[in-house]
Amino acid sequence: MITLIVNGKTQRVDAPPDMPLLWAIRERLALTGTKFGCGIAQCGACTVHVDGQPVRSCITPAGAVVGKKITTIEGLSAKSDHPVQKAWIELDVPQCGFCQSGQIMAAAALLARNGKPTDGDIDAAMAGNIYRCGTYQRIRAGIHRAAQIKKGGA
Amino acid sequence: MAASRIAQGRISRRALIKGSLAMGTGLIVGFHLPLAGGNAPRAQAGSLTPNQWVSIDRDGLVTIVNSVVEMGQGSLTTMPAIIADELDTDLGKVRVTQAPANPKLYANPVTGAQGYGGSRGVRDHIDMLRKAGAAAREMLMQAGANEWGVPLSDVDTDLDTVVHKPSGRRMPYSALVDKAAQLPVPQNPRLKKPEQFRYMGKLMHRRDTPLKVNGSAVFGMDVVVPGMLIASVERCPVFGGKVKTFDATAAKRIKGVKDVVQVTNGVAVVADSFWTAQRGRKALKIAWDEGPVAAVSSASIRQGYVAAAAQAGQVARNDGDADKALAAGAKTVEAVYEVPFLEHACMEPMNATALVKPGSCEIWAPTQSPGSTQITGSKVSGVPVEQVIVNTTYLGGGFGRRGEQDFILDALEASKALGAPVKVMWTREDDIQHGFYRPATYNVFKAALDGQGTPVAWWNRVVGPGILIQKGRAQAGTIDPAAMEGVRNMPYDIPNVHVEWVNKDYGVPLGFWRSVGPSQNGFIVESFVDEMAKAAGKDPVEFRRGLLGKSPRHKAVLEQAAAKANWGSPLPAGRARGCAVMFSYGSYVAHVAEVSVAPDGKLKIHKLVGAIDAGFAVNPDQVKAQMEGGGIYALTALLYGEITIDRGRVKQSNFDNYRMLRIDEAPEMEVHILNSGEAAGGLGEPGVPTVAPAVCNAIFALTGTRVRSLPIRPDTLKRA
Numbered sequence: 001m002i003t004l005i006v007n008g009k010t011q012r013v014d015a016p017p018d019m020p021l022l023w024a025i026r027e028r029l030a031l032t033g034t035k036f037g038c039g040i041a042q043c044g045a046c047t048v049h050v051d052g053q054p055v056r057s058c059i060t061p062a063g064a065v066v067g068k069k070i071t072t073i074e075g076l077s078a079k080s081d082h083p084v085q086k087a088w089i090e091l092d093v094p095q096c097g098f099c100q101s102g103q104i105m106a107a108a109a110l111l112a113r114n115g116k117p118t119d120g121d122i123d124a125a126m127a128g129n130i131y132r133c134g135t136y137q138r139i140r141a142g143i144h145r146a147a148q149i150k151k152g153g154a
Numbered sequence: 155m156a157a158s159r160i161a162q163g164r165i166s167r168r169a170l171i172k173g174s175l176a177m178g179t180g181l182i183v184g185f186h187l188p189l190a191g192g193n194a195p196r197a198q199a200g201s202l203t204p205n206q207w208v209s210i211d212r213d214g215l216v217t218i219v220n221s222v223v224e225m226g227q228g229s230l231t232t233m234p235a236i237i238a239d240e241l242d243t244d245l246g247k248v249r250v251t252q253a254p255a256n257p258k259l260y261a262n263p264v265t266g267a268q269g270y271g272g273s274r275g276v277r278d279h280i281d282m283l284r285k286a287g288a289a290a291r292e293m294l295m296q297a298g299a300n301e302w303g304v305p306l307s308d309v310d311t312d313l314d315t316v317v318h319k320p321s322g323r324r325m326p327y328s329a330l331v332d333k334a335a336q337l338p339v340p341q342n343p344r345l346k347k348p349e350q351f352r353y354m355g356k357l358m359h360r361r362d363t364p365l366k367v368n369g370s371a372v373f374g375m376d377v378v379v380p381g382m383l384i385a386s387v388e389r390c391p392v393f394g395g396k397v398k399t400f401d402a403t404a405a406k407r408i409k410g411v412k413d414v415v416q417v418t419n420g421v422a423v424v425a426d427s428f429w430t431a432q433r434g435r436k437a438l439k440i441a442w443d444e445g446p447v448a449a450v451s452s453a454s455i456r457q458g459y460v461a462a463a464a465q466a467g468q469v470a471r472n473d474g475d476a477d478k479a480l481a482a483g484a485k486t487v488e489a490v491y492e493v494p495f496l497e498h499a500c501m502e503p504m505n506a507t508a509l510v511k512p513g514s515c516e517i518w519a520p521t522q523s524p525g526s527t528q529i530t531g532s533k534v535s536g537v538p539v540e541q542v543i544v545n546t547t548y549l550g551g552g553f554g555r556r557g558e559q560d561f562i563l564d565a566l567e568a569s570k571a572l573g574a575p576v577k578v579m580w581t582r583e584d585d586i587q588h589g590f591y592r593p594a595t596y597n598v599f600k601a602a603l604d605g606q607g608t609p610v611a612w613w614n615r616v617v618g619p620g621i622l623i624q625k626g627r628a629q630a631g632t633i634d635p636a637a638m639e640g641v642r643n644m645p646y647d648i649p650n651v652h653v654e655w656v657n658k659d660y661g662v663p664l665g666f667w668r669s670v671g672p673s674q675n676g677f678i679v680e681s682f683v684d685e686m687a688k689a690a691g692k693d694p695v696e697f698r699r700g701l702l703g704k705s706p707r708h709k710a711v712l713e714q715a716a717a718k719a720n721w722g723s724p725l726p727a728g729r730a731r732g733c734a735v736m737f738s739y740g741s742y743v744a745h746v747a748e749v750s751v752a753p754d755g756k757l758k759i760h761k762l763v764g765a766i767d768a769g770f771a772v773n774p775d776q777v778k779a780q781m782e783g784g785g786i787y788a789l790t791a792l793l794y795g796e797i798t799i800d801r802g803r804v805k806q807s808n809f810d811n812y813r814m815l816r817i818d819e820a821p822e823m824e825v826h827i828l829n830s831g832e833a834a835g836g837l838g839e840p841g842v843p844t845v846a847p848a849v850c851n852a853i854f855a856l857t858g859t860r861v862r863s864l865p866i867r868p869d870t871l872k873r874a
Contacts, residue, residue: 023429027384032376033369035550036428037501038582042809045501073369085367092359092775095783096226097366098373098501098550123818130809132501132551133226134786135779136820 002066006031007075017063021055022046024062025072033073033101037130044129047102048072054109056128073101076108084108087145095133103129107143116147202331204293204339206259207286208237214314214328216243221253221260221268222275223522224362225552226783227838228776229275231360235353236280236772240287240346242311243327245353250361255524255544268525271557271666273739273836276772280834288343290334294327297334301325313352354772355829362548374520374547377507379575383412385568386431386579389420389588392444392802393663397421404437414438417567419560419588424572428579447661447802452594455660455799456492459596459617463490467615467654468633470642474650479611483602487689491599491678492863495797496592496667497804497812502550503585504561508568509575510535515542517565520549522557530559534566553787554666558590586812587804590665591797593618593637595674599682601648607690609701611650614641614682616675619659621666636666640675640738640843645708646683646701662799668787669842672738676843677850677864680734684851685860694851695721695733707767708735710828711744714765718826719746729760732851734844741768741835743781747821747848751857755872759789759821759849767828768835774827777837781825784841790815792846796865 004013006029015024025031025048034057037045041056048057049071076082080089084107087093094100103126110117110125117125122143131139203209209217218237222229230250238245253260257268264278295309298316302309302323310317314327348355365371390396400421402414410430415422423434480486506519508531515535521527524544531542549556564578580588595618602611620634628634633655642653667673687697695716702709712735716722721731728750735744748761764781771777794813798805806812850861859871 019427019429023427027427027429030378031369032372032378035373035501036375036503036579038809040582040808040810043501043582043814076368080364080368088367089359089363092363092779094226094360094363094366095228095779096224096501096549096551097362097371098548100366101369104367127816127818130501130814130816131786132499132814134783134790134815134820136786136815136817137782137823138779139817 002062004062004066004070005068006070007072013062015062017061019062020058021048021060021062021065021070022057025057031072031074035098035101037099042130043099043102044106045099045102047105047129049105049109052109052112054106073105076104082108083146083149084111084142086149087142091138091142091145093135093138093142095135099129099131103131103139107139107146110143111146111150115150117143200332202290202293202335204289205286207283208241208290210290210327210331212328212331214326215249216241216247217249217251219253219260220250222279223252223270223524223546223549223552225522225549225556227275227780228360228773230362231358232276232773232776233279233283235358236283237287239351239353240284241291242352243314245358252546253524255528255542256540257525261525267523269523269557271522271554273741273838273840275837277740277834277836280772284345285343288345289340292340292343293334293337294330296337297330298325300333301330348770355770355774357775358773360776371548373502373550374505374507374518375502375550375579377518377547377577379507379509379518379577382507382575382577383424383426383572384428384431384579385422385424385564385576386428386435386581387417387420387422387564387584388435388438388440389584390442390444391587392442393447393661395442395444395448395802398441398443400441401439404439405434408434408437413572415568415571417571418563422564422568422578424568424576432581444802450660450662450802451800452798455594456596458658458660462617462656462658463596463598463615465656467617467656469652470633470638470655471651471653476611476613476650476652479650480600480602480613483610484605485603485689487599487601487603487685489599489682489685489860489862491597491681493595493674493677494795494864495594495662495799496791496795497586497589497797497806498551498553498555498665498667499586499812499814500551500553500555503582504555504580505578506562506565507575507577508562508565510566510570511573513537515566516545517542517562518545518547519562519565520547520556521562522549522552522554523559526557526559527562530562531566534563534570553668554670555590558665560588582809583807586806586808590663592667592670592673593621593664597678599678601682601686603686603690607692609646609648609686609690612644612646612648613652615654615656616641617656617658619662619664620657621664621670623657624659624664636671639671640736641679643737644679645705645737646698647704648701668784669738669839672736672839672843673791676734676736676738677846680736680844680847681850681860681862684732684847684854688854693722698733698735707742707830707832708737710830711735711742711765711767714826714828715744715746715763718765718824719748719761719763721746728856730852730856732848732853732855734847734851736840736843738840738843739836740833741766741837741840743840743844745844745848747845747852749849749852749856751853751871753873755869757793757853757866757871761822761824762845762848763824763826764841765826765828766840767830767832768837768840769832770829770834771827772834777827778825780837781841782823784839785823785845786815786820788842788845789821789849792849792865793819794865
């Protein structure tokens with residue numbers, strides 16, 4: 001058993017410390033919004049925030065994040081109203097949607113440290129997230145739009 | 155049971171269906187509602203349910219059933235909108251449910267199967283769904299006319315309301331449901347004219363986006379069934395290999411491993427979590443009978459292709475006398491094009507959940523083929539096909555891979571062995587190494603031009619395996635239609651055309667990879683045509699236009715893409731454009747690519763301008779999304795896609811060595827839609843085939859290097 005702080009809640013989790021955080025989240029805490037895509041930190045589908053930083057939960061042992069604040073897609077906002085989520089809905093960014101939790105968590109982390117990212121900033125921050133359905137340009141547009149929304153733009 | 159499904163479209167057995175609705179392509183669907191239990195919607199007695207697609211209850215709640223599985227293409231949004239438009243109801247208030255497996259009610263009316271591929275969503279269903287919605291509307295209008303004692307011709311509708319035009323009297327649909335339900339279902343209801351469409355042809359936001367931005371959309375991987383165990387299957391690394399013996403002693407000692415069972419495709423470790431199942435797999439000791447494919451490698455396959463290319467094949471097309479014209483031509487062009495095996499790489503690795511008990515069988519799966527899944531369920535469980543319950547979840551990508559049954563079979567067999575619900579999950583490595591691959595092919599071309607540079611002969615021999623023949627869906631010894639798509643019907647008006655196919659199948663499992671035959675045939679045909687343009691000394695767009703006199707829709711999309719890309723206008727130094735055009739899956743697509751190449755050979759694709767004529771774009775923003783996504787899918791294959799075989803095994807294993815295009819490599823894209831008003835065409839696949847040749851033709855225009863083998867290898871474009 002280990003203790004994890006996930007989406008603001010401190011919980012006892014029946015997981016050995018070497019179990020990847022991804023599986024502790026998905027299979028022990030039933031938070032299935034975080035996805036498994038590759039298991040080797042190549043695709044970004046498993047991205048969560050650990051103390052605000054984007055982290056690949058598929059290669060992060062659950063025991064390594066004890067005491068840290070873990071945020072999953074389910075905890076990003078209470079009403080799906082984070083600027084990134086709003087922009088994503090407005091521009092219909094997702095297709096199949098499987099990678100989108102990871103994309104959104106990576107985009108949210110980018111916006112948290114850079115309120116007005118350029119295309120280059122976006123490419124650098126998002127290149128770890130594979131989007132197989134492929135509308136990358138909607139991700140770029142979505143992040144620009146989210147930056148506007150965050151700043152209070154309509 | 156599981157709180158995990160997309161709302162299932164199950165209509166109560168008590169609901170009556172009236173008469174029969176003549177379907178668009180002549181299929182008459184019988185009218186007994188499905189008996190499957192669970193989740194009966196509110197539309198029951200006291201509803202208007204003229205057919206299996208739509209139901210309106212006394213509160214005015216409209217329920218529409220979507221049969222086309224949602225794999226990213228927006229079917230959950232687009233298909234119901236077709237019905238809602240003809241019904242003239244508020245799309246924003248419609249409840250949409252996903253059809254259960256029941257081919258008698260929900261099969262594709264053209265194929266007769268409840269499976270989705272071949273870009274067959276809108277194009278195969280639109281006529282039928284329009285009629286389904288219009289029938290309900292006409293019944294409500296007739297009920298209103300009867301209430302008021304006025305002729306039907308004086309009655310119209312206005313968003314969930316029946317209107318008497320002369321007096322302006324209005325009655326909501328909800329008030330007419332009971333009366334309308336007594337009326338016969340019109341066989342040929344009046345359809346709207348396109349200018350009357352409320353939704354079709356306009357921006358429609360996707361119904362599933364809100365669920366896909368907060369993690370609540372349930373994919374197959376996310377299914378939870380009470381008491382469920384997780385399984386992972388160790389498969390023979392060699393295609394077609396079988397388990398000889400296995401020792402599970404060490405695996406069973408791992409805490410959390412529940413059992414280890416042999417299944418058709420290997421050895422399944424069943425555990426309390428995926429991670430535990432993985433550890434169990436690593437502890438297995440298995441002796442394999444590798445079988446004959448162990449002798450096969452990419453090099454031996456290529457040798458076989460090269461040898462076969464020197465022999466005559468089966469003739470797929472023969473116009474005039476190409477051999478004679480080749481001999482007489484003023485100028486000849488010859489080239490060989492090669493493409494590799496490719497894997498689909500859906501973002502969601504394969505998975506399925508099953509519960510097989512004596513006398514019952516239920517499956518939860520991200521499947522492109524609910525109908526085949528039902529049959530697989532019946533075979534394993536012994537339960538009659540129509541009693542097998544299939545719950546289709548959201549699909550984390552499909553691309554043709556998810557019509558296969560291997561992952562469904564894993565789950566069914568493991569559940570049957572354990573007597574418990576089992577979710578089988580594949581790793582990425584399982585996915586890449588145990589796929590159904592786009593065929594590798596070897597293609598010989600010859601052409602002759604006359605003294606004016608006009609083509610007089612086209613000769614093409616394609617060597618490779620046939621997907622349909624391998625799957626037993628086309629007869630051995632015949633010409634595989636999938637292999638010939640795009641080559642046999644190449645559109646250029648040349649008097650002497652000869653096309654042959656040589657079937658060489660070395661046992662690598664084949665599948666339908668987004669755009670299938672045209673995925674490679676677009677590349678080979680459109681690259682070779684570019685070589686002919688060069689030999690003729692003509693501009694590539696002008697050269698094609700001159701040969702497309704009999705193919706006006708090809709010509710129109712090519713001209714549109716060229717115009718929007720400012721074809722012929724000056725570019726910054728170091729950049730060039732290339733073009734390509736193709737028909738596939740009922741639609742016409744052209745692309746113009748703009749590229750540059752750095753001295754170290756690094757290719758940059760700056761811009762892709764696409765034009766598509768799919769007859770009529772029902773959901774234009776999603777048409778664009780399919781073109782954008784198809785473009786990236788094609789670029790990934792062009793730059794990185796290659797599955798190589800070594801002793802019957804796939805060498806690639808994960809995204810580190812089977813790379814995907816990333817955002818920093820993604821070009822700017824434009825998509826231009828031509829609504830020609832012709833029959834509806836496909837959307838999911840036609841955006842793929844023209845991208846690679848457009849880029850390679852631009853590379854040639856810039857560098858003089860002709861890419862004739864894919865993917866583009868790192869040193870191909872390096873300047874000496």
